[in-house]
Amino acid sequence: MQTTGNTILITGGGSGIGQGLAEAFHRLGNQVIISGRRQAALDAVVAANPGMTALTVDMTDAQSIAAFASQIIADYPSLNAVINNAGIMVSEDLVGGNFLDIAEDAIATNLLGPIRLTAALLPHLLAQPKATILTVSSGLAFVPMAATPTYSATKAAIHSYTQSLRHQLRNTNVGVLEIAPPYVQTHLQGAHQASDPHAMPLDEYLAETMTLLAGDPENGEVLVQRVYPLRFAESTGKAAAMFGMVNPA
DSSP: OOOSSOEEEEETTTSHHHHHHHHHHHHTTOEEEEEESOHHHHHHHHHHSTTOEEEEOOTTOHHHHHHHHHHHHHHOTTOOEEEEOOOOOOOOOTTTOTTHHHHHHHHIIIIIHHHHHHHHHHHHHHTSSSEEEEEEOOGGGTSOOTTSHHHHHHHHHHHHHHHHHHHHTTTSSEEEEEEOOOSBSSSTTOHHHHTOTTSBOHHHHHHHHHHHHHSOOGGGEEOOGGGHHHHTTTTTTOHHHHHHHHSOO
């Protein structure tokens, strides 16, 4: 995709990978709009990046997404890119039985949210000279983490949905890319993840990802080298071994 001259909306832009991508695109001179649930987190990012703007949205609520999309289109008519990054990852105790609310929240945020936002913005994006829709899946879309079954399932669904979206839009002006991160040092699962030495440092992940975005990602998938073992576990015959690594006994 073109990495300059864009007006980009990034959901979940108040922290982690979303914030990092927002700041990276902002440094390149793009108009960046971030969104999230927490106004304070968004305000902190905007204060550190003059010229960036922010709006709150509840990605679990269809009416909130529809109103949000209408406001974005009205306020930023040059919008030509959206990164569907907002997501939650919470462990579920399937044996204990206290998991259904967690599962439903994950599906609403991680899967229905991007689908609803894409549906709301697509007519506008199709009217732009050139546009890009980006989804954020995960290495766990290909080898699930058993402790977070619904999160892993939603990311597998996002991968599948993105493939279909890319195919249906193949003859339009809208490109479709999938960003599939490995385990990265963010606060997605709490403070311990941000300092976990087994996770990829966020700065390294962002640098490699921005380089890939500036090129022509193969099959429309933005894959840093560190996620390759998960992404290609099935095709290399290592799915069982990788599942064991992700889910030690």
